[in-house]
Amino acid sequence: MKILNLLVGGPIENWPQELKENTIEGPWIGVDRGSLRLLERGITPIVAIGDYDSMGTQEFQTVKERVKDIRRAIPEKDETDTELAVTVALNEFETDRLDIYGATGGRLDHFLANLFLVLKDRYRSSAPKIRFIDRANTITFYLPGEYEILKEPDKKYLAFIPLTPINHLTLVDEKYRLGHAKVLYPISYASNEFVGEKGHFQFDSGVMCVIQSKDVK
Amino acid sequence: MKILNLLVGGPIENWPQELKENTIEGPWIGVDRGSLRLLERGITPIVAIGDYDSMGTQEFQTVKERVKDIRRAIPEKDETDTELAVTVALNEFETDRLDIYGATGGRLDHFLANLFLVLKDRYRSSAPKIRFIDRANTITFYLPGEYEILKEPDKKYLAFIPLTPINHLTLVDEKYRLGHAKVLYPISYASNEFVGEKGHFQFDSGVMCVIQSKDVK
Structure with missing residues (x-):
């Protein structure tokens, strides 16, 4: 089974132990601050998604220097960063499972946007592939x-x-x-x-x- | 405006600062471990709701000794501890607002049960009175x-x-x-x-x- 992992920018304290101990096998896609946290742990995401909004300029610069494939979600567009990441993961990497980490523990509007994502027409048929994992x-x-x-x-x-x-x-x-x-x-x-x-x-x-x-x- | 507060047993790290600093005016109702946490902070809940399941026997004993009005939800019944607490708060105390703390940061099945509670027929008309607050x-x-x-x-x-x-x-x-x-x-x-x-x-x-x-x- 082909598994792709996605790290969103939620609080580290909510991560499961395997993620804290860095024992989850890649590949990884990073979203917003998630890209930076992967890099800090020696993992280079295959794609980094995000914009200046959620990271400082210096932090974004670090991501730009080290990740080949950077995509930016447009804040005004009706697609969140996580949605763009899920679209990229499903359409470009044909994964059998998409495990999403870092999606809980902070802003609940973010968490609910992620939870309800599978209800949207463009994701619904892929719902069984998606998991959210925290501690x-x-x-x-x-x-x-x-x-x-x-x-x-x-x-x-x-x-x-x-x-x-x-x-x-x-x-x-x-x-x-x-x-x-x-x-x-x-x-x-x-x-x-x-x-x-x-x-x-x-x-x-x-x-x-x-x-x-x-x-x- | 008459405000009643309710403390559920979710992780303390998710509490808002006012709760950590103990500056929220009572009265309080405690649910499960929430009752114990109130007592530890010098607050005696007017009602404690819970059962042995979620607390150790010794902890439950402490709550029993110090809180006059103890109610137990029946785990098999189709009503959660938090639901029973909300029922008690709304029906017996005629509050204008019910602020619920400690409902986030841990088990997401609990959080979603709390979030979706207002959709149930018996609570829906009271939905505007209910708030959930975390950090x-x-x-x-x-x-x-x-x-x-x-x-x-x-x-x-x-x-x-x-x-x-x-x-x-x-x-x-x-x-x-x-x-x-x-x-x-x-x-x-x-x-x-x-x-x-x-x-x-x-x-x-x-x-x-x-x-x-x-x-x-």
């Missing part, structure tokens, strides 16, 4: 169908979060089950758990977000 | 109508985040404007800004979340 959460997305998912060893909780109206949501064998539920508005069915190592669920329409998480102090 | 964000909610909002002095960014389909969304005088937009899915119009100290917006249907935010490192 406490792994966020994944599903289109209508029947699924078997695996418990992550370090996570305790499992949540099903319809981001749109969803029909016939069935949680087959989780700790708290649902049968053919009709969901009208976004809701987070939080604090569910796997029974064993696998879980099964299905639904007929809409977009489902699934989060595995653990407590942090 | 970088103030989250508010609006029902259909015309509004004038004020810039918070320490915040730079303004975001409009329809949580449901919304009709005729008009951003009248913000940096980036919209005219009678029809929104079909949740979206975060992030990184907008006030022009001056006030902003005006209006919409015809659905529930709008508005976030004022600032960058954090």
